[in-house]
Amino acid sequence: MLQSELKLRRDKIRALMAGQKIDAALFTCNVNLIYTYGRVISGYLYLPLEGPAHIFIKRPNNVSGEFVHPIRKPEQLPDLLKEYGLAIPARLMLEGDELPFNEYTRLAACFPDTEILPCGTSLIRRARSVKTEMELGLFRRSAAAHARAYAQIPSVYAEGMTDRAFSIEIERLMRREGCLGIFRVFGRSMEIFMGSVLTGDNAAAPSPYDFALGGEGLDPSLPGGANGMLLKPGQSVMVDLGGNFFGYMCDMSRVYSVGRLPQQAYDAHQVCLEVQETVAAMAKPGVTGEDLYNAAIGVVTRAGWADHFMGIGQQAKFIGHGIGLEINEAPVLAPRMKQELEPGMVFALEPKIVLPEVGPVGIENSWAVTAEGLEKLTQAPEEIIEL
Amino acid sequence: MLQSELKLRRDKIRALMAGQKIDAALFTCNVNLIYTYGRVISGYLYLPLEGPAHIFIKRPNNVSGEFVHPIRKPEQLPDLLKEYGLAIPARLMLEGDELPFNEYTRLAACFPDTEILPCGTSLIRRARSVKTEMELGLFRRSAAAHARAYAQIPSVYAEGMTDRAFSIEIERLMRREGCLGIFRVFGRSMEIFMGSVLTGDNAAAPSPYDFALGGEGLDPSLPGGANGMLLKPGQSVMVDLGGNFFGYMCDMSRVYSVGRLPQQAYDAHQVCLEVQETVAAMAKPGVTGEDLYNAAIGVVTRAGWADHFMGIGQQAKFIGHGIGLEINEAPVLAPRMKQELEPGMVFALEPKIVLPEVGPVGIENSWAVTAEGLEKLTQAPEEIIEL
Numbered sequence: 001m002l003q004s005e006l007k008l009r010r011d012k013i014r015a016l017m018a019g020q021k022i023d024a025a026l027f028t029c030n031v032n033l034i035y036t037y038g039r040v041i042s043g044y045l046y047l048p049l050e051g052p053a054h055i056f057i058k059r060p061n062n063v064s065g066e067f068v069h070p071i072r073k074p075e076q077l078p079d080l081l082k083e084y085g086l087a088i089p090a091r092l093m094l095e096g097d098e099l100p101f102n103e104y105t106r107l108a109a110c111f112p113d114t115e116i117l118p119c120g121t122s123l124i125r126r127a128r129s130v131k132t133e134m135e136l137g138l139f140r141r142s143a144a145a146h147a148r149a150y151a152q153i154p155s156v157y158a159e160g161m162t163d164r165a166f167s168i169e170i171e172r173l174m175r176r177e178g179c180l181g182i183f184r185v186f187g188r189s190m191e192i193f194m195g196s197v198l199t200g201d202n203a204a205a206p207s208p209y210d211f212a213l214g215g216e217g218l219d220p221s222l223p224g225g226a227n228g229m230l231l232k233p234g235q236s237v238m239v240d241l242g243g244n245f246f247g248y249m250c251d252m253s254r255v256y257s258v259g260r261l262p263q264q265a266y267d268a269h270q271v272c273l274e275v276q277e278t279v280a281a282m283a284k285p286g287v288t289g290e291d292l293y294n295a296a297i298g299v300v301t302r303a304g305w306a307d308h309f310m311g312i313g314q315q316a317k318f319i320g321h322g323i324g325l326e327i328n329e330a331p332v333l334a335p336r337m338k339q340e341l342e343p344g345m346v347f348a349l350e351p352k353i354v355l356p357e358v359g360p361v362g363i364e365n366s367w368a369v370t371a372e373g374l375e376k377l378t379q380a381p382e383e384i385i386e387l
Numbered sequence: 388m389l390q391s392e393l394k395l396r397r398d399k400i401r402a403l404m405a406g407q408k409i410d411a412a413l414f415t416c417n418v419n420l421i422y423t424y425g426r427v428i429s430g431y432l433y434l435p436l437e438g439p440a441h442i443f444i445k446r447p448n449n450v451s452g453e454f455v456h457p458i459r460k461p462e463q464l465p466d467l468l469k470e471y472g473l474a475i476p477a478r479l480m481l482e483g484d485e486l487p488f489n490e491y492t493r494l495a496a497c498f499p500d501t502e503i504l505p506c507g508t509s510l511i512r513r514a515r516s517v518k519t520e521m522e523l524g525l526f527r528r529s530a531a532a533h534a535r536a537y538a539q540i541p542s543v544y545a546e547g548m549t550d551r552a553f554s555i556e557i558e559r560l561m562r563r564e565g566c567l568g569i570f571r572v573f574g575r576s577m578e579i580f581m582g583s584v585l586t587g588d589n590a591a592a593p594s595p596y597d598f599a600l601g602g603e604g605l606d607p608s609l610p611g612g613a614n615g616m617l618l619k620p621g622q623s624v625m626v627d628l629g630g631n632f633f634g635y636m637c638d639m640s641r642v643y644s645v646g647r648l649p650q651q652a653y654d655a656h657q658v659c660l661e662v663q664e665t666v667a668a669m670a671k672p673g674v675t676g677e678d679l680y681n682a683a684i685g686v687v688t689r690a691g692w693a694d695h696f697m698g699i700g701q702q703a704k705f706i707g708h709g710i711g712l713e714i715n716e717a718p719v720l721a722p723r724m725k726q727e728l729e730p731g732m733v734f735a736l737e738p739k740i741v742l743p744e745v746g747p748v749g750i751e752n753s754w755a756v757t758a759e760g761l762e763k764l765t766q767a768p769e770e771i772i773e774l
Contacts (some may be wrong), residue, residue: 034608040595040607040609059593059594059701060595060701096486096488096489100485100488101483101487102508102710168559171562176552176555181580188485191417194531194568206448207446208430208447219426221421221633222567222634223426242508247609313448314447314448
């Protein structure tokens with residue numbers, strides 16, 4: 001990756017560090033290495049407030065470059081810093097929300113005279129929430145590939161399919177368009193394979209996870225998504241697969257139907273499109289996630305669908321979420337979210353309604369915040385498509 | 388899951404806790420919940436040394452049962468324990484190698500008068516390393532499904548394919564046989580999609596990860612596996628996909644060839660089969676991982692392949708690894724591994740050799756340790772199969 005791009009990203013982190021009088025950061029988690037170094041390695045990126053970042057690599061053994069050094073274990077860090085003319089930091093931040101407790105304490109013990117702060121995750125996630133031009137470019141390319149895969153979805157449907165079989169064919173389409181498959185989520189608990197394909201009442205199955213909709217899944221070890229039920233006439237099926245083509249998690253949902261659906265499904269779908277239109281018209285720098293959430297709830301409540309919005313029984317309490325290297329970044333479009341939109345933020349907006357005995361309807365697109373408003377990244381037909 | 392099975396597993400953990408005078412454990416990470424509760428939830432399983440386990444659930448909101456209680460946040464735990472007649476523990480273990488630092492310290496702060504021990508991960512992993520009869524049954528079923536998918540591999544090959552396209556078709560075969568797709572690895576850093584398909588010199592590309600072989604991958608954000616190269620005549624291709632059919636990570640590699648390979652590839656493959664035969668004949672309760680590793684290195688060295696064994700340039704320093712809910716459990720077949728095999732342990736044995744300009748050869752099967760020796764779980768032809 002271009003050094004100028006990496007410097008831009010590192011300087012965004014440094015600006016936040018300066019505000020908290022933190023004089024160095026140590027990053028070792030994969031998403032943070034992708035962000036600050038452009039690739040995954042096993043090792044550490046040491047970012048001082050001033051001066052270049054240094055990279056200490058365990059593996060692979062074939063990486064070289066200025067400020068790139070081999071390392072075997074973290075206990076070597078203080079000596080290596082001295083060797084390369086770097087001061088031992090007074091206040092060092094680590095990735096407190098990502099590093100396991102034992103790994104964090106081992107790293108902290110390497111710096112006995114340093115004040116160790118666990119805010120590394122929250123601070124780099126703040127930096128990551130506003131994308132650079134290059135990151136926006138990767139999102140645009142991801143969104144185009146995502147849309148190309150979805151355009152082929154009707155071609156892989158066959159009568160009598162289960163949701164599982166349908167999901168497998170769509171996963172293949174995504175992979176063939178270049179999807180890397182890996183679905184990165186912030187937080188240790190939210191496990192999901194490439195995304196979810198939900199039909200009929202399975203869309204109402206409550207999930208352990210904070211995704212928009214749940215689904216029973218195929219095994220209690222992975223409770224989410226398709227559960228093996230047949231795609232039946234008169235039922236809807238929502239495809240919501242993650243579009244990780246270049247490391248960035250593009251997000252997009254579309255609804256399909258087996259034959260015609262009851263009229264209320266089209267009405268409810270239209271309400272979701274109205275939510276999208278309302279939110280997209282309001283969203284611009286300075287507007288908060290809470291403002292957008294409340295506007296969405298207003299539309300849905302006036303239309304009489306509040307009880308079926310974002311699930312039945314167990315309802316998700318958000319309508320959208322920031323996306324980036326992980327599927328759940330800032331901003332969050334939810335109650336009490338006072339964070340204001342900024343140009344360069346990217347989020348998924350996913351108003352969805354679940355109809356008993358029919359299934360899910362609604363829409364999800366990925367959007368970038370511009371100086372004036374929003375840019376829609378995922379361009380594809382938004383009506384319910386009959387299979 | 389049967390209560391008797393869950394009790395068996397919990398009692399194995401309790402026996403290890405008693406040995407360290409730990410009077411309670413709190414589990415909240417997915418694999419540990421699958422092990423102790425039979426399913427993933429968002430919440431906590433509280434395991435006292437004596438008396439039944441209690442489950443505190445945030446989501447989903449439709450779970451009930453004896454000793455199952457709702458919870459909103461971990462700070463409620465002490466009051467809830469009192470409410471259900473449980474003493475506040477004197478020594479409580481948490482999942483120190485899995486819980487993020489900030490989550491661990493938040494949980495620990497809920498119990499200010501309790502000694503908190505970070506050994507929960509290592510202790511439950513010790514319990515998990517010896518499988519129950521039911522777990523062995525799930526492994527046998529996984530292995531059979533894994534072999535059924537691999538039997539179809541030649542049918543999805545087409546001339547002029549890339550390794551990526553071939554991988555996508557094999558992923559689909561695995562999914563159609565029931566593979567859940569999720570590839571669970573212990574440790575935060577080792578990310579991989581469903582497994583790896585490696586051909587030609589890509590098999591020698593060093594990896595950041597401690598997998599047997601590397602591969603460049605398709606993007607620097609996920610450096611491993613297929614890199615998009617063509618499958619060429621005279622080159623081998625190794626398929627090593629994870630077989631997670633019921634939560635248990637079955638492991639199996641087979642080698643295919645485009646046309647005939649140079650004779651040395653068949654010779655090297657035969658050496659790997661001899662390693663497997665040697666290790667399988669030696670392995671039984673009481674033998675250590677180091678013993679088995681040394682025996683393997685002996686075979687390979689005598690045959691003159693030591694420099695190409697488990698990679699070139701960057702060589703993996705193991706020949707096998709325990710498998711279970713994660714792909715990397717105890718025991719490890721590697722230098723300095725003094726842990727003795729026990730009946731009920733399950734491991735993958737994967738002697739592999741990489742040939743420049745040809746690709747990888749070798750074998751990987753999953754094995755269960757019995758009272759007398761080993762049971763081979765993954766039954767399928769082991770020769771190099773011409774595509």
